[in-house]
Amino acid sequence: MSVSHDGLWGIGELAEHAGVTVKTVRFYSDRGLLPEASRSAGGHRRYGPGALDRLRLIRSLRALDLPVSEVRRILDEEDRGGGADAGSALEDAVAGRLRALGSELGALRWREAALRLVRDCPPAERADRLLLVGAVPAPPSTDPLARFWRAWLPPRMPARSVAAFLEVAVPQPPGDPDPAQVLAFARLHALTTRPCPGAVRPQPEAHRRAGARGAAVLYTGLAEAYELAGVQLRRDREPRPGEALDGFVAAYASAYGTRDTPDFRRVLAGQLAADPRLDRYWELVAELVTPPGGRPEPTPGSAHDWLLAALAAQAAAAA
Known part of the structure; x- marks a missing residue:
């Protein structure tokens, strides 16, 4: 040298x-x-x-x-x-570079699945699919879903309770999605960003009766009841009385400041049956979180339906 x-x-x-x-x-x-x-x-x-x-x-x-x-x-x-x-x-x-690469790889996997979705769909559906997936950034953001729920929850609900609810209600997109999961998330994105008919989004009766702090108590109790109901759903159990239903009813009774009685259960069953439903949201969540070819995972929506069916059957039997 x-x-x-x-x-x-x-x-x-x-x-x-x-x-x-x-x-x-x-x-x-x-x-x-x-x-x-x-x-x-x-x-x-x-x-x-x-x-x-x-x-x-x-x-x-x-x-x-x-x-x-x-x-x-x-x-x-x-x-x-x-x-x-x-x-x-x-x-x-x-x-820092590893984090950035993870985000870049996630975006590439998402775009690949989106391209396969458009490529493989029937020609008559291609234009609609393009509009759906084109509205979702890559990698996808859950911010629109969180905003949807923040607007739906009671105002002035404690921030800690809101964060706990969003953790359960807002699904994270899979890191390596298949085209069906891309489609499910794109539909969730469209559902939560589409203007709601009317000036005010319909609210459950519990939001009016419980108020902000009562709603925090309610959703804490519901999260526990949904988890217990999820165990039953994974076992293919029919809706039935038990610990999950008792916790479900107790959450509403605590939020309303009343006792859990047979009469309360009867009234609650009628109220919940009349509440506005978000079935389509939870159907799409199930499609998103279920692995390709796998068994559908319970969601708060499917757990709520299971518990409501158990409550309705119990109220009918008591009557």
Whole structure:
């Protein structure tokens, strides 16, 4: 490896030893990543022997697709000698790039499934499918679904309770969807962003009677009842009295500030049967969360229907 009499290399020599172009060396120098040791009398850049290792490190970092700003942070940390935080800049940069790649891969998988959906659908349905999937960003966002539920929940409901409900009610899109799941999510997106007929979206009677804080109690209890009902649904059990139904009724009784009595159960069964329904939402959620060819997973909607059927049968038997 030859150097000049003063131990420095010209830009062409450094580029040759590193296996890059002069333009590349100049690019990194101009951005402060590769400092010059000096300039010749003619104004040409001169680099010390340490520049070769630094240039190789820069190339390795850029080969990982790290942006120049992150490369600069890593080099600055090395120049400071590292210390207690040695390697932290590199770790942060790699972790950030991995997150970005995960998002990019998710978007590519979603677009692939969307393309297959459009390719394989009957020609008469192609225009509608294009409109549906074209309205959904890739990777898809659940923000419209969350906004839908925030507008549906009672106003001034505690933020913690709202967040807990959204965790259950808003499904996360699968990371590697099949075309049917893309279609289900696109339909959910359309359902939750389409203007609702009338000025006010229909609300359950419980929202009016329980109020904001009562609704928080209600939905906490319902989440537990739905989980218990989900166990029964997975076992293909017919709607029946039991712990799940008792918890379901207790959630409403607590929210209303009353006791669980046979008369209350009868009235509640009638009220819930008359409440506005969101069946289509939950049908689409089931399509979205069920693996291809797999058994349908219980949703809060299917659990609610199971519990309501058990309550209605019990009230009818008592009458």
